[in-house]
Amino acid sequence: MKSLLEKVAIITGGASGIGKATALLFAEEGAKVSIIDINDAAGMKVVNEITAKGDRAIYIHCDVTNADQCQKAVEETVKTFGGIDILFNNAGIIRRADILETTEEEWDRLMAINVKSIFLMSKFVIPIMEQAGKGAIINTASGWGLKGGQKAVAYCASKGAVVNMTRAMAIDHGPKNIRVNSICPGDTDTPMLRNEAHQLGQDENEFLIDAASRPLGRYAEPIEIARVALFLASDAASYVTGAAYVVDGGGLA
Numbered sequence: 001m002k003s004l005l006e007k008v009a010i011i012t013g014g015a016s017g018i019g020k021a022t023a024l025l026f027a028e029e030g031a032k033v034s035i036i037d038i039n040d041a042a043g044m045k046v047v048n049e050i051t052a053k054g055d056r057a058i059y060i061h062c063d064v065t066n067a068d069q070c071q072k073a074v075e076e077t078v079k080t081f082g083g084i085d086i087l088f089n090n091a092g093i094i095r096r097a098d099i100l101e102t103t104e105e106e107w108d109r110l111m112a113i114n115v116k117s118i119f120l121m122s123k124f125v126i127p128i129m130e131q132a133g134k135g136a137i138i139n140t141a142s143g144w145g146l147k148g149g150q151k152a153v154a155y156c157a158s159k160g161a162v163v164n165m166t167r168a169m170a171i172d173h174g175p176k177n178i179r180v181n182s183i184c185p186g187d188t189d190t191p192m193l194r195n196e197a198h199q200l201g202q203d204e205n206e207f208l209i210d211a212a213s214r215p216l217g218r219y220a221e222p223i224e225i226a227r228v229a230l231f232l233a234s235d236a237a238s239y240v241t242g243a244a245y246v247v248d249g250g251g252l253a
Contacts, residue, residue: 002028002029002030003029003030003230003234003235003236004026004029004030004031004085004086004230004233004234005029005030005031006030006031006032007030007031007032007085007086007233008031008032008033008034008077008081008082008083008084008085008086009023009026009031009032009033009034009084009085009086009087009088009233010033010034010036010073010074010077010084010086010087010088010121010125011023011026011033011034011035011036011088011090012036012037012062012064012088012089012090012091012117012121013036013037013064013090013091013092013140014033014035014036014037014043014046014088014090015035015037015039015042015043015045015046015059016037016039016042016190016191017188017190017191017192017222018090018140018185018188018190018222018225018226018229019035019037019088019090019091020042020046020222021221021222021223021225021226022088022090022222022225022226022229022230023035023046023050023057024046024049024050024226025223025226025227025229025230026086026229026230026233027050027053027055027056027057028053028055029230029234030055031085031086031233032055032056032057032080032081033050033055033056033057033058034057034058034060034073034076034077034080034081034084035047035057035058035059035060036060036062036064036073036091036121037059037061037062037091038061038062038063040059040061043059043061044059046059047059056081058076058077058080058081060072060073060076060077064091064113064117064120064121065112065113065116065117065120066120067120070117070120070121070123070124071124073121074121074124074125074128078128083128083132084125084128084129084135085129085132085134085135085136086135086136086137086138086233087121087122087125087129087135087136087137087138088137088138088140088229088233089117089118089121089122089137089138089139089140090138090140091113091114091117092113092114092140092158092192093109093110093113093114093192094110094152094155094192094195094196094199095110095152095154095155095199096151096152096155096196096199096200097151097152097153097154097199098151098153099153101151102153102154106154107154110154110155110158111154111157111158111161114155114158114159114161114162115158115161115162115165118139118162118165119165122137122169125137126173126176126178129173129176129178130173130176130178133176133177134177134178135177135178135179136178136179136180136181136232136233136234136237137169137178137179137180137181138180138181138182138183138229138232138233139162139165139166139180139181139182139183140162140182140183140185141159141162141163141166141182141183141184141244142155142156142159142162142184142185143184143185143186143246143248143251143252144156144159144160145159145160145161145162145163145182145184145244146160146163146184146244146246146252147252151200159184162182163182163184163244166180166181166182166242166244167242167244170241170242171242174241174242179232179237179238179240179241180241180242181232181237181240181241181242181243181244181245182243182244182245183225183228183229183232183244183245183247184244184245184246184247184248185220185225185247185248186214186219186220186246186247186248186249186251186252187211187212187219187220187248187251188219188220188221188222188224188225189219189220189221189222190222193208193211193219194207194208214248214249214250214251215249215250215251215253216249216250217249218249219249220247220248220249224247225247228245228247232245
């Protein structure tokens with residue numbers, strides 16, 4: 001039995017990395033998937049991968065920091081699939097810099113994409129879930145939302161906000177049978193991880209070796225984070241809300 005059969009999922013940042021892996025996995029598990037991103041070519045490629053297998057997916061170009069675009073993306077998803085059962089707020093960016101090196105514009109952009117997008121997408125999706133009497137929201141945080149990290153002050157601040165915002169949402173919307181959880185990945189093999197090396201002026205291979213320095217001796221593959229998102233989206237997690245799931249190969253330990 002497919003665990004998300006006939007459920008509808010919106011995934012922001014769904015064109016690459018963890019979002020792409022989750023979109024493919026959710027579709028395999030029976031969900032109808034709405035992929036939200038600004039990378040149109042990559043987003044359509046994911047849709048084509050899904051539909052080629054006979055599953056259902058659409059791509060919607062959406063700047064998740066823009067309220068009008070978020071609202072339209074939600075409306076288009078409902079128009080196409082009839083509702084929304086799962087929201088995976090996954091869009092995010094990183095800036096590897098301390099306070100002195102971070103510009104005000106970089107701070108604002110990072111906070112808008114990493115935090116404001118969750119506020120906006122949730123604001124438009126939750127009324128639909130309330131009407132249905134159920135829903136699951138998953139927010140991508142980070143291990144650095146639970147502890148500090150070097151040269152990542154804006155990112156750490158944003159992911160700490162995501163963790164506690166998730167808890168507050170779980171409290172507010174639990175009475176309507178809407179579960180809200182966050183995932184705190186460690187280093188994962190995505191384009192964003194490799195971009196960190198370039199931001200820091202480090203050799204990419206050396207950076208990846210350092211990223212693997214944790215008890216399991218490697219960094220994660222996107223599918224390993226996607227599997228945790230699947231659990232949290234499914235009925236297997238029916239009594240799980242307000243949690244921050246650390247998926248980091250033992251890095252925080």
